[in-house]
Amino acid sequence: MASWLLWLIVVFTIITVGKGMQNARQVCHPNDLKGLTSFKAGIHVDTSSRLAKWVGHGCCSWEGITCNETTGRVTGIRLPGFISTNDFVFQSQMRGLLSPSITLVSCLEVIDLGGLIGLAGRIPPSIGLRLPNLRKLYLYGNKLIGPVPDSIGKLTKLEELHLYENRLSGSLPSTMGNLKNLNQLLLYSNELAGTIPDAFTNLTNIVQMDLHSNILTGHIPERIGEMQVLEKLDLSKNLLTGKIPLSLANLNSISELYLDTNHLEGEIPFPSSFGQLSSLGFLRLDDNHLTGRMPASFGNMVSLQRVSLANNRFEGVIPSSLGNLSALKELYLSGNLLSGQIPESVGQLSQLIMFNVSHNQIQGPLPHELSSLENLQTLDLSFNHLNLTSFPQWLAELPSLSRIYCARCGIQGEIPDFLQATPSPIQELDLSSNHLTGSLPAWLGRLTQLYKLNFSRNSLVSRIPVSVRNLQYLGVLDLHSNKLTGPINNVFQIGNAFPDGSLTYIDLSDNYFSTGIVQAGVGSQTGIRYLNLSHNFLEGRVATTIGRLKSLQTLDLSCNKLGFNLPEALANVSSLEKLKLQKNHFTGRIPVGFLKLKRLKELDLSDNLLAGEIPAGKPLTDFPRSSYSGNKGLCGKPLSPCKVKGLLLVEEPLKPC
Numbered sequence: 163m164a165s166w167l168l169w170l171i172v173v174f175t176i177i178t179v180g181k182g183m184q185n186a187r188q189v190c191h192p193n194d195l196k197g198l199t200s201f202k203a204g205i206h207v208d209t210s211s212r213l214a215k216w217v218g219h220g221c222c223s224w225e226g227i228t229c230n231e232t233t234g235r236v237t238g239i240r241l242p243g244f245i246s247t248n249d250f251v252f253q254s255q256m257r258g259l260l261s262p263s264i265t266l267v268s269c270l271e272v273i274d275l276g277g278l279i280g281l282a283g284r285i286p287p288s289i290g291l292r293l294p295n296l297r298k299l300y301l302y303g304n305k306l307i308g309p310v311p312d313s314i315g316k317l318t319k320l321e322e323l324h325l326y327e328n329r330l331s332g333s334l335p336s337t338m339g340n341l342k343n344l345n346q347l348l349l350y351s352n353e354l355a356g357t358i359p360d361a362f363t364n365l366t367n368i369v370q371m372d373l374h375s376n377i378l379t380g381h382i383p384e385r386i387g388e389m390q391v392l393e394k395l396d397l398s399k400n401l402l403t404g405k406i407p408l409s410l411a412n413l414n415s416i417s418e419l420y421l422d423t424n425h426l427e428g429e430i431p432f433p434s435s436f437g438q439l440s441s442l443g444f445l446r447l448d449d450n451h452l453t454g455r456m457p458a459s460f461g462n463m464v465s466l467q468r469v470s471l472a473n474n475r476f477e478g479v480i481p482s483s484l485g486n487l488s489a490l491k492e493l494y495l496s497g498n499l500l501s502g503q504i505p506e507s508v509g510q511l512s513q514l515i516m517f518n519v520s521h522n523q524i525q526g527p528l529p530h531e532l533s534s535l536e537n538l539q540t541l542d543l544s545f546n547h548l549n550l551t552s553f554p555q556w557l558a559e560l561p562s563l564s565r566i567y568c569a570r571c572g573i574q575g576e577i578p579d580f581l582q583a584t585p586s587p588i589q590e591l592d593l594s595s596n597h598l599t600g601s602l603p604a605w606l607g608r609l610t611q612l613y614k615l616n617f618s619r620n621s622l623v624s625r626i627p628v629s630v631r632n633l634q635y636l637g638v639l640d641l642h643s644n645k646l647t648g649p650i651n652n653v654f655q656i657g658n659a660f661p662d663g664s665l666t667y668i669d670l671s672d673n674y675f676s677t678g679i680v681q682a683g684v685g686s687q688t689g690i691r692y693l694n695l696s697h698n699f700l701e702g703r704v705a706t707t708i709g710r711l712k713s714l715q716t717l718d719l720s721c722n723k724l725g726f727n728l729p730e731a732l733a734n735v736s737s738l739e740k741l742k743l744q745k746n747h748f749t750g751r752i753p754v755g756f757l758k759l760k761r762l763k764e765l766d767l768s769d770n771l772l773a774g775e776i777p778a779g780k781p782l783t784d785f786p787r788s789s790y791s792g793n794k795g796l797c798g799k800p801l802s803p804c805k806v807k808g809l810l811l812v813e814e815p816l817k818p819c
């Protein structure tokens with residue numbers, strides 16, 4: 163009897179609970195339904211078509227929605243823009259307004275509407291009052307505007323707040339200091355302004371804080387060092403002022419610290435004792451106004467892998483303790499006032515791949531110990547007080563070195579022959595602003611990996627060797643301000659045997675070149691963006707093939723002896739932004755087609771023999787008079803109007819180059 167009753171109770175219970183759960187699936191809570199349908203109504207484009215399937219009343223079964231099985235309430239909205247399944251990855255978009263009614267879904271724990279690109283509107287101001295259970299809020303990668311609402315400080319269960327890459331503005335609410343459970347705060351790439359609230363130092367569970375690329379001002383809060391578990395702090399690219407807080411040295415879990423591109427001043431305050439910041443792997447302090455010496459204890463931060471102190475006002479010697487940073491791979495010290503010699507201990511940095519000490523006051527000689535840097539790939543010693551007199555052969559013998567920058571190193575004599583046979587093929591070579599004499603060697607053509615060559619500002623006297631045509635990977639060629647002669651056509655045939663040219667930058671200006679311009683545009687190098695042939699002795703006609711340089715942004719042919727009509731083919735080069743043809747012997751009219759050059763920002767046609775009416779319209783009429791002065795008979799806006807039967811108008815004397 164009793165067991166029969168028990169059986170009945172069990173059956174009854176199963177039926178009622180089962181029914182309740184079925185109901186929960188079929189009809190969701192009216193507030194949840196209202197909140198979600200309002201959200202859907204705010205979106206007018208959904209390239210993923212997920213919302214189109216949100217029909218009926220059973221919102222718990224809708225795509226992207228999760229509910230609590232017991233209460234039947236909606237606890238999660240997960241509709242990220244980036245959809246990745248086993249079979250495909252897909253970047254979807256939603257366009258429309260984020261409905262404030264989403265806060266009706268009051269049991270939400272997770273909102274993921276990140277990376278939808280087109281979600282506009284504001285973060286609902288009442289979010290903190292209405293969604294007390296929220297643990298994760300992802301709205302990154304959208305078009306949200308307005309402030310981070312004050313009420314956010316009420317979300318005491320919040321663990322992850324990802325609002326980066328929006329257009330949020332206003333200041334950071336100090337109420338955020340209450341978010342005791344927050345461990346990821348990612349607000350970078352917005353327009354947040356004002357100071358970092360002192361209250362942020364109460365966020366003691368935070369592991370990652372990224373606020374870079376905003377317009378934050380003021381000081382970094384002194385107590386920030388209390389964030390003991392912080393692993394990554396990125397405050398870069400803001401307008402922060404004041405000193406680096408001493409307390410930062412207490413962040414004993416920190417592995418990434420980025421304070422670069424601010425207005426910070428004063429000295430580097432750490433480490434003051436051994437063991438401080440011993441987890442720090444990545445440190446960027448570049449592009450600030452920091453002063454003083456690099457701390458002698460720098461070498462105590464033994465985990466450092468990448469350090470940038472570039473573009474500050476650090477002075478004094480490079481501390482020899484650096485040699486203890488055995489994990490160091492990249493070291494950027496350029497653009498400071500560092501003096502003395504490079505310490506011998508740098509030679510112990512066996513992992514070092516990149517060493518940039520350019521634009522300092524470092525003196526020679528280079529310590530021979532550097533010859534043990536067997537992993538070094540890039541070395542920039544440019545613009546120091548090195549006065550090396552000759553390029554050290556042992557440097558060229560470093561086994562991994564392929565990018566060598568030694569501009570204004572005081573190097574004399576001819577381009578050293580040993581550079582043709584370095585252990586690692588040369589990719590970038592900058593020996594500009596030295597005292598190199600002699601010729602461009604034919605072996606240059608054997609540097610088949612060469613991407614960048616800068617021999618500018620030397621005293622090289624020769625023709626360009628035919629062998630350069632073999633340089634199929636050459637992208638940047640700067641030979642300006644030498645005494646080079648002959649034709650330039652070899653340059654336009656660089657890599658011609660190969661289908662897609664890689665050349666983007668050619669500067670042969672300020673030499674004694676005489677012919678070859680007719681070759682421009684005949685080869686496969688149609689990707690040239692910068693071409694400067696000014697201050698040479700080029701003569702003759704500019705061939706129409708120049709119109710094939712479809713990517714050209716800057717063309718400077720000024721101060722030559724070029725004649726005949728202006729190259730009409732240029733009208734087809736719609737990418738052109740700077741066109742300098744002044745001080746030549748061009749004749750005839752300005753081609754009407756030049757009106758098609760809508761991106762043109764700088765134009766100089768002065769001091770030629772041009773005549774006739776300046777074609778009326780933008781952009782030609784927007785340039786100043788000086789763009790057209792010193793010609794034979796140009797008229798029309800911006801110069802004086804053309805007279806119907808008029809003869810010569812303004813004429814200014816030709817100025818010599």
Ligand SMILES: *[C@@H]1O[C@H](CO)[C@@H](O)[C@H](O)[C@H]1NC(C)=O
Pocket residue numbers: 230231232233
């Ligand atoms: C569902 O809600 C109940 C009651 O609020 C709660 O005890 C339970 O932990 C929740 N379940 C889940 C999986 O969150």
Ligand SMILES: *[C@@H]1O[C@H](CO)[C@@H](O)[C@H](O)[C@H]1NC(C)=O
Pocket residue numbers: 336337338339340361364
């Ligand atoms: C931060 O903590 C201090 C004490 O540790 C407290 O006085 C202050 O009110 C807290 N600020 C916030 C915003 O929680």
Ligand SMILES: *[C@@H]1O[C@H](CO)[C@@H](O)[C@H](O)[C@H]1NC(C)=O
Pocket residue numbers: 461482483484485486507
């Ligand atoms: C490197 O560290 C050792 C202790 O580990 C220390 O004795 C030595 O002085 C340091 N070297 C330099 C150049 O600071």
Ligand SMILES: *[C@@H]1O[C@H](CO)[C@@H](O)[C@H](O)[C@H]1NC(C)=O
Pocket residue numbers: 472473496497518519520540541542565567
């Ligand atoms: C070295 O640093 C300077 C200044 O930061 C920079 O302009 C230059 O390109 C760097 N050199 C190399 C080889 O990257």
Ligand SMILES: *[C@@H]1O[C@H](CO)[C@@H](O)[C@H](O)[C@H]1NC(C)=O
Pocket residue numbers: 549551572
């Ligand atoms: C560079 O070194 C050479 C040879 O050591 C010396 O004659 C010359 O005066 C030095 N130049 C400068 C500018 O210090």
Ligand SMILES: *[C@@H]1O[C@H](CO)[C@@H](O)[C@H](O)[C@H]1NC(C)=O
Pocket residue numbers: 569570592594595616618619638639640667
């Ligand atoms: C070549 O070096 C000079 C300085 O020596 C510099 O002004 C110029 O910008 C460099 N060229 C390129 C293409 O980087």
Ligand SMILES: *[C@@H]1O[C@H](CO)[C@@H](O)[C@H](O)[C@H]1NC(C)=O
Pocket residue numbers: 642643671672694695696697716717718740742
């Ligand atoms: C071209 O080179 C000349 C001489 O080297 C220089 O003065 C001029 O600024 C350069 N033109 C452009 C547009 O960069």
Ligand SMILES: *[C@@H]1O[C@H](CO)[C@@H](O)[C@H](O)[C@H]1NC(C)=O
Pocket residue numbers: 706709730731732733734755
């Ligand atoms: C511009 O390009 C078009 C189509 O490629 C061509 O027909 C025309 O001749 C070109 N104009 C000039 C002035 O080269």
